[in-house]
Amino acid sequence: MKAVVMAGGEGTRLRPLTSSLPKPLLPVADRPVMEHVLRLLGRHGIDDVVVTVQFLATLVENHFGDGTDLGMRITYAHEDQPLGTAGSVRNAADALAGEPFVVISGDALTDIDLGAAIRSHQDNDALVTVVLTRVPDPLEFGITVLDEQGRVERFLEKPTWGQVFTDTVNTGIYIMRPDILDHVAPDTAVDWSGDVFPRLLAEGLPLYGYVADGYWEDIGSHDSYLKAQTDVLDGTVRTDPAGFELAPGIRVGEGAEIHPDAVLTPPLHIGAYARIGEKAEIRGHSVVGRGAVVGAHSLLDAAVLHDNVYVGPGAALHAAVVGRGSDIMRGARLEPGVVVGDDCTIGEHAIIASGVRIYPSKTVEDAACVNTSVVRETRGQAQLFGRRGVEGILNVDITPELAVRLAAAYATTIKKGDVVALAADHSRGARALAHGVAAALQAAAVHVRDLETAPLPVLRQQTRLAAVGGIYVRTVPGEPDSVEILFLDQHGADLTEAAKRRLDRVYARQEYRRAFPGEIGTVTHPAGVLDTYADSLTEHLDRRRIAASGLRVVVDAAHGTTGRVLTELIGRLSLDALLTDAGPDETRPTETDGERADALARLGATVRAAGADLGVRLDPVGERLVLVDDLGEPVDDGRAVLIHASLAARHHGRGRIVLPVTVSRTAETLAARHGARVHRVGTSPAALAEAAAAPDTILAGDGHGGYIVPGGAAPLDAPAAFVHLVAHLARSPHRLSELDAEIPQDHVLQREIATPWSVKGAVMRTMAESKGDHVLDTTLDGLRIVEPDGSWALVVPDAAQAVTRIWAEGATHADSQAVLDKWSARVAGVTG
Numbered sequence: 001m002k003a004v005v006m007a008g009g010e011g012t013r014l015r016p017l018t019s020s021l022p023k024p025l026l027p028v029a030d031r032p033v034m035e036h037v038l039r040l041l042g043r044h045g046i047d048d049v050v051v052t053v054q055f056l057a058t059l060v061e062n063h064f065g066d067g068t069d070l071g072m073r074i075t076y077a078h079e080d081q082p083l084g085t086a087g088s089v090r091n092a093a094d095a096l097a098g099e100p101f102v103v104i105s106g107d108a109l110t111d112i113d114l115g116a117a118i119r120s121h122q123d124n125d126a127l128v129t130v131v132l133t134r135v136p137d138p139l140e141f142g143i144t145v146l147d148e149q150g151r152v153e154r155f156l157e158k159p160t161w162g163q164v165f166t167d168t169v170n171t172g173i174y175i176m177r178p179d180i181l182d183h184v185a186p187d188t189a190v191d192w193s194g195d196v197f198p199r200l201l202a203e204g205l206p207l208y209g210y211v212a213d214g215y216w217e218d219i220g221s222h223d224s225y226l227k228a229q230t231d232v233l234d235g236t237v238r239t240d241p242a243g244f245e246l247a248p249g250i251r252v253g254e255g256a257e258i259h260p261d262a263v264l265t266p267p268l269h270i271g272a273y274a275r276i277g278e279k280a281e282i283r284g285h286s287v288v289g290r291g292a293v294v295g296a297h298s299l300l301d302a303a304v305l306h307d308n309v310y311v312g313p314g315a316a317l318h319a320a321v322v323g324r325g326s327d328i329m330r331g332a333r334l335e336p337g338v339v340v341g342d343d344c345t346i347g348e349h350a351i352i353a354s355g356v357r358i359y360p361s362k363t364v365e366d367a368a369c370v371n372t373s374v375v376r377e378t379r380g381q382a383q384l385f386g387r388r389g390v391e392g393i394l395n396v397d398i399t400p401e402l403a404v405r406l407a408a409a410y411a412t413t414i415k416k417g418d419v420v421a422l423a424a425d426h427s428r429g430a431r432a433l434a435h436g437v438a439a440a441l442q443a444a445a446v447h448v449r450d451l452e453t454a455p456l457p458v459l460r461q462q463t464r465l466a467a468v469g470g471i472y473v474r475t476v477p478g479e480p481d482s483v484e485i486l487f488l489d490q491h492g493a494d495l496t497e498a499a500k501r502r503l504d505r506v507y508a509r510q511e512y513r514r515a516f517p518g519e520i521g522t523v524t525h526p527a528g529v530l531d532t533y534a535d536s537l538t539e540h541l542d543r544r545r546i547a548a549s550g551l552r553v554v555v556d557a558a559h560g561t562t563g564r565v566l567t568e569l570i571g572r573l574s575l576d577a578l579l580t581d582a583g584p585d586e587t588r589p590t591e592t593d594g595e596r597a598d599a600l601a602r603l604g605a606t607v608r609a610a611g612a613d614l615g616v617r618l619d620p621v622g623e624r625l626v627l628v629d630d631l632g633e634p635v636d637d638g639r640a641v642l643i644h645a646s647l648a649a650r651h652h653g654r655g656r657i658v659l660p661v662t663v664s665r666t667a668e669t670l671a672a673r674h675g676a677r678v679h680r681v682g683t684s685p686a687a688l689a690e691a692a693a694a695p696d697t698i699l700a701g702d703g704h705g706g707y708i709v710p711g712g713a714a715p716l717d718a719p720a721a722f723v724h725l726v727a728h729l730a731r732s733p734h735r736l737s738e739l740d741a742e743i744p745q746d747h748v749l750q751r752e753i754a755t756p757w758s759v760k761g762a763v764m765r766t767m768a769e770s771k772g773d774h775v776l777d778t779t780l781d782g783l784r785i786v787e788p789d790g791s792w793a794l795v796v797p798d799a800a801q802a803v804t805r806i807w808a809e810g811a812t813h814a815d816s817q818a819v820l821d822k823w824s825a826r827v828a829g830v831t832g
Contacts, residue, residue: 007106008054016341016359024106029232034106044114050095052088054079084191090184103174111238112214121175126208131173136758141169152207167761233267391484407437409507411444421467423451423459425474427589445515455622457717460492475589493689534568547574549730552612559585560620604632624705625718629736641701647728648699649674658700664746682781689715747816755804760797793823
């Protein structure tokens, strides 16, 4: 059995540590991580190794040579350009000489029993055995589903929480027969999980999984790098530790000098020829690299020093990492999460704030306080995007500085000279941040089409018509103290999850593009955008029929940005309408649940007093609407989408209605009555928008008051939904309350269960494993479990909050409640 060690990656998420050092050479407790991997192979009798190299290949070769020092035979397979995980192994085919082999990453720390995995592979006569492990957070890994015999059923790379149905992930360790390489084209960039394995599954070839119990940590971030250090020092992972044990938990390399008055608290590691000064304090989980100097009275608290680092007297480092050859001068202070690249100088008494990254060969002046990027840095927060955009408390989480950096990152993902549409809601906070966003875009050579204060659907339309993307700054619905920055694609829809991840990566590296003085972008303020929007909504409607129908409508604009748009629409339709709360109020950019309920009660009273046929209330930015029927009763959002669907099916007679999996299955019955059909999608706005783009779509609704209609500006568009609803009612002999009464009662119930992030994967795996004789659907969001009687439950881990959401529907309310209680109890059983 031979081995292929993958050592060609750039390790971009670990910059600045990997800016000048290959990721496999990053030291973990005074040994390169790849040396830990090679020693693991040696312990299992695998001593013939091929190392694939590409980025800074010479450094890897110079360090390990031909493997003699480790008692191994090492050869190298070079890539002129990245070939992917499968292409890299195919490139090493000559060195493998037709023998079975193990593929393992050179930058993951593990003590998995490779011998057991190999025996499992041989027992199953597998073409490929994928070594799997269980992790608390599977989002950053490829998840793998096995059948009861251990055969692979499905792969899913980098899932969202809505796609997580197990916590069993691919470690990147594979046991392979040599004929696997017949399925990989030479000199082509190809990945195992994304390209080769799905093809092999489709051909029915024997792919198996082996779930390992040992330790495995993918060192893909600074946090995981520090965790790997801690786990080696704690003995959580079995390794061959360097040096000798000076005292329990304190390992010291050859030639190290430790002053008798130094204070050492285990566990820690001090490398060969390092020097620890008088009364220096080295606290637990610290690593001092070879040849490093720690001055008198200095403090290392869970800090990691690479080789030949100098820490001056009185300096303090807390959970920081310092690269090779860097100097931390007298009295300097590094806060938790700081990462300093190779050959840097941090001046005397300088303070580097938490999360700052200093790239190689940079100098921080004496007494400087660095709390934002004066050099390239990587952010410390775990997650940038929330449910839809980047949100947080104004001037606490979302500051002007963050808005500028975020806009600069977005600008870096598009071309110089491109146009971006920009708008904000009517709150002062959102408008202030929008000014900063505009400046950052201009500075990156991007032109800004600034609509200033406008409804979100208007921005979506202008993005689609005249820009490559859009940015909207608004108050978070229901949270007056918080703001959200939304990013739109060229079609005016929310960014896809893949596009968000790309923006997240650019923001994380903070490698922003800057324009030369002659390239600075312009700002324009287009005229007539509201007319353009109103024209697009009304030009294809039968306005005479609407005017002649005698419909009386009460419309509440919720003191938002839609008042002027609604005035235009009501006038063009010659609609008998009373418009209330039309003027924007910057002190009321959103509303709490209680305020919304009070407003609906007032709207219902007005509808009754005016003898109106319909009441409609739009949210402040024009994304969602709520209906009040002719009796003055608010219509639940779940019922409203069924009414819209029924009217659209009656009007068009055929076509498809796009709904998320959470909407009642009553919709299928309503659509079928008139020859239409329902197409189900996941719960994200991006999924709804993508499906609604199909030409035969007659309506799309999210079940929460958001709609996409034919001819609408873009998703989600409440004014467009309003005019289409009026057009349908103008053709109908029935009043809204009568239409509602014709629709069978639906019984969809929902519940949230607090779920720590660390157990979300385990929750989904447990749900999948406990399905019994139920039908399990994992094609959309989360897990949809269909009971034998046709009732169903949907379990979805929330992407932004530490909760799991459960929906259930049965034939009656009692049935729905029973199903909801059943699956809620199972989720709660895992969360404790």
